[in-house]
Amino acid sequence: MNLEADLGPDGAIAQISRLLDSMTAQPGFDRRRIHAMVIGVPGPVSAEARTAPWSRVGVLPSDLAEQFGMAVAVENDANLMALGARHDHPEAASLLFLLVQTGIGAGLILSGRLHRGLLGWAGEVGHVPVAAAGDMPCMCGNRGCVALIAANPALMRAISKPTQPVNTLADLAHLVQSGDIDAIMALREAGRHIGEAIVGLVVGLAPEAIAVGGPIAEIGNHVITGIRETLAQRTPPAISSQIRIVAAQDHDRAAIRGATDLAFDLLFPIS
Ligand SMILES: [Zn+2]
Known part of the structure; x- marks a missing residue:
């Protein structure tokens, strides 16, 4: 799903909440069974905090994790696509x-x-x-x-x-x-x-x-x-x-595959 930039922290959380609601309103989706969220953003995302600069939205992954009760990662969009493209070039x-x-x-x-x-x-x-x-x-x-x-x-x-x-x-x-x-x-x-x-x-x-x-x-x-x-x-x-x-044929699909891999890593980290 696409999130608008320039929302501000409260606006970003509200929009994500609305998008989650619209997803989970569909038959077969139960919000309680969603355990991780991966957000792709343009521009560099710092490695240590995985937070900024998130365009100009300015919400920390920890804020989102607390708000929505699930693991959250923020990642650069091209990085997600690179992770996804690995499947096409094993x-x-x-x-x-x-x-x-x-x-x-x-x-x-x-x-x-x-x-x-x-x-x-x-x-x-x-x-x-x-x-x-x-x-x-x-x-x-x-x-x-x-x-x-x-x-x-x-x-x-x-x-x-x-x-x-x-x-x-x-x-x-x-x-x-x-x-x-x-x-x-x-x-x-x-x-x-x-x-x-x-x-x-x-x-x-x-x-x-x-x-x-x-x-x-x-x-x-x-x-x-x-x-x-x-x-x-x-x-x-x-x-x-x-x-x-x-x-790449379909960069959005590559991003979704990369985000899926990252979500898996979030939920099942290799120690
Ligand atoms: Zn420049």
Whole structure:
């Protein structure tokens, strides 16, 4: 289920409560049998507290656990998708899940385990500077971050024309699927920029597979084609010829599978 940001603590708890009520109103759902809740959020989630910054909502998992009487975990959304994508790539001990949407994030599986890094910042590749973004200021405090030119809002602005406005992802998908060459080239160019941003990560960690998900990445193969082009040009052939770069198909499903794994770990921790 989707939770709106900017709710404030009381608003967040109230909305989660309403969503739980609507779920458990369905036949076969008994709220007393729900033992764990996993909440995926954009942006880094600190490893020690698993709390902040949770967008601007500001509720601690412990608050939610007390309120709802169940185990609660908060996790970065791309991290959940990386955990879920392991099921599609059981042979890959190292996996990079790239999520392209309002921002650009990545979940990293290394030696079969999720790697969160310092303050949960591992995989925040949307904040890697690329040349084409120049010195545009970013909300992270740096300049020239790739998300400023390759995430969904920037792409929709770039493709939009007075005669053909692109206000929604559905507008964008329609243009691409109808063969609009400007829209297709913009997606491919975004893929090239994203590829540039992950060159260091790919050479440094040499993941066996890269799964790319998110609404625009799942409209045809255009974003992935751009990523492949840059990695083929900018990484050693020994890596670029072997690494598997694939579409995630359904990033929401990957998140649900990852959240299920995390809930299982919450309820049955390995001591
Ligand atoms: Zn940034």
